Amino acid sequence: MTLRSPLLLSGCVFLSLAYGQSIAIQVDAGKPTGPLKPVWSFLGYDEPNYTYMKDGRKLLSEFAAASSVPVYVRAHSLLVTGDGVAALKWGSTNAYTEDANGKPIYDWTIVDRIIGTYLERGMKPLVQIGFMPQALSTKPEPYKHNWKPGDNYNDIYLGWAYPPKDYAKWAELVYQWVRHSVEKYGKAEVETWLWEVWNEPNIPYWKGTPEEYHKLYDYSADAVKRALPSAKIGGADSTGPGNAQAYKWMRDYLTHVVSGRNYVTGKVGSPLDFVSFHAKGSPKFVEGRVVMGIENQLRDLDKGFEIVASFPELKGKPIVIGESDPEGCAACSSRVYANNAYRNGVMYSSYTATVMPRHLELAARHGVNLLGAVTWAFEFEDQPYFDGFRDLATNGIDKPVLNVFRMLGMMTGQRVAVTNGAAASLDSMLAGGVKTTPDVHAFASRDTNSVTVMVSNYHDSEKPGPAAQIDLGIAGLPGGRIQVQHYRVDGEFSNAFEVWKKMGSPQQPTPQQYTQLERSGQLQLLESPKWIQAQAGKARVEFSLPLHGVSLIRLTW
DSSP, X not given: OOOOOOOOOTTOSSOOOOTTOEEEEEEEEEEEEEEOOOTTOEEEESOGGGXXXXXXXXXXXXXXXXXXXXXXXXXXXXTOOSOSOOBTTBXXXXXXXXXXXXXXXXXXXXXXXXXXXXXXXXXXXXXXXXXXXXXXXXXXXXXXXXXXXXXXXXXXXXGGGSOBSOHHHHHHHHHHHHHHHHHHHOHHHHTTXXXXXXXXXXXXXXXXXXXXXXXXXXXXXXXXXXXXXXXXXXXXXXXXXXSHHHHHHHHHHHHHHHHSBOTTTOSBOOXXXXXXXXXXXXOEEETTEEEOOHHHHHHHHHHHHHHHHTOTTTTTSEEEEEEEESSSOTTOOTTTOGGGGGGGSHHHHHHHHHHHHHHHHHHHHHTOEEEEEOEEOBOOTTOOTTOOOSBSEETTEEOHHHHHHHHHHTOOSEEEEEEETTSOOHHHHHHHXXXXXXXXEEEEEEETTEEEEEEEEEOSBOSOOOOEEEEEEEESOOSEEEEEEEEEESSSSSOHHHHHHHTTOOSSOOHHHHHXXXXXXXXXXXXXXXXXXXXXXXXXEEEEEOTTOEEEEEEEO
């Protein structure tokens, strides 16, 4: 394989590697370090009605096919009143209305269409219980927003965000929903789902007090358990606890769940089968370029794990990071928000490759049970091509980031030991991200007949920089012939965005162009597979990895 020479560029904000210097990475496949938990097999988005639209169905099929385990899917607005027509940061199902006498009317047609789309693909619902139906809201008007990129984000928080005027009616709605699900899909299926109450109730997504949210949680959890005692209920999906307000809010909520008075039963404590909170980065636009804020996302994870670990009653509970992303607003396109310009290309893919393993490392540091991390990025139906939304595909064309999930889905079995002096430490990343030397990170897994190694070359700045020369040694292999496959995501491989730009950035691609874009959006091999002979149980692979490139080396026998 030809090695590329490093580019020594002026103006780079990081330290260049000396010409010819290689990075030695050692993988010992004979030293397992624990099960490889596929925490990345979780997906979420704001607009639930995109689920069953043409490109929504296509992307769900692709994401499900990329995962070695069933994917959990979380969506907002499953109880919102409306006609089911999707819009940015909006969706509705009309599941609950009332007649002229205030008698509840339940209609699960659209909810079932959404849930059914998941189940058809072998996916599992991470069911968000929210938001407030108009007939139950304490402030029903105005109810629906008309937000678009560039508008004040606070304009979205209308009648759907308010507490119920009748908690008993709310609880009955939740009870009927769970009971209907059991009747339609079967007890054994619904027992595998996750149910969680609301979204980000510590900011204006909840227009009530913390105590009113505790009450909402208690009524919701009690209703879920009455309908199906073995159902799994959790919360509260509050915002990143790296923020002091969010830290206190999450701790107060968990204190209520563990030792507070239950608003329904009057007893101590509330049902809680898993804990959920969010973690977000914070990119900035500096001198015409994006600089990512990975440290913010890692601090949210670190502080959230710290809170959970501080409760002996909760330390072993599963944790779901309900939204875990480079920043906050998926529907804020880069056409309006310049700091989101990283989303179409390799900044997003390399960021994902370097941050996902750190979820596992931070969880291990705190001794907590991380179950999953929801990537809050889907697709935006019938929007301009590559408009800079935080999505995994655009008009049915896969972005580079989706190919990182395809790589992650190929990693199965046990994590194995990696020695690598070029990886940024957790402490340095928590302190300031990756602002100097690039983070050349590797993590590896071993299954019955394979070893898989992911290597990423990441930096917070999108400025050009040198490629990393990788000298990858893998020990602990069986004797005999081994096949090597090398997959790559970079500026040339698995990158429909670069192909689209070379076409002239067409907003109405021809059928031939569309087929080419579809093909270029798939995960690609860097070179043809080849067979090697392991010497004394060892193999060596050398390659050049461009800045913001991601490689997956897969050895099979």
